[in-house]
Amino acid sequence: MSLQNSNTQAQRPSHPNPACGSIIDAQGREIEITEDMIRKACEDLEKSRVELAKKA
Template sequence: MSPQQQTPEPPVAPEQSQRPVGGALIDEQGQEIPITENMIQQACRELEQNRVAPAKKND
């Protein structure tokens, strides 16, 4: 099969996105909370929603 004929990878299934991605948060009690792909995606969505364009300089 040539590279042009390959089908794109299917999207990540919801149950897979709950698996830890290699990091953890520490809560108030000192317990580790594994970071999941869903947590990262949610944080990116929040950042994008709160993004503000930089102020223009007056030269």
């Protein structure tokens, strides 16, 4: 049994701050979910909850 050398390198994420997972957009492209995306979603959710609480 022999080991073969491979020129394949680990693929680097397209975004410097990847989280885990991906989503598929309307055009069928795979988009990595990043930490920044998660932070923004959490901030937007928190903001909407605060606005709802003010209305109540």
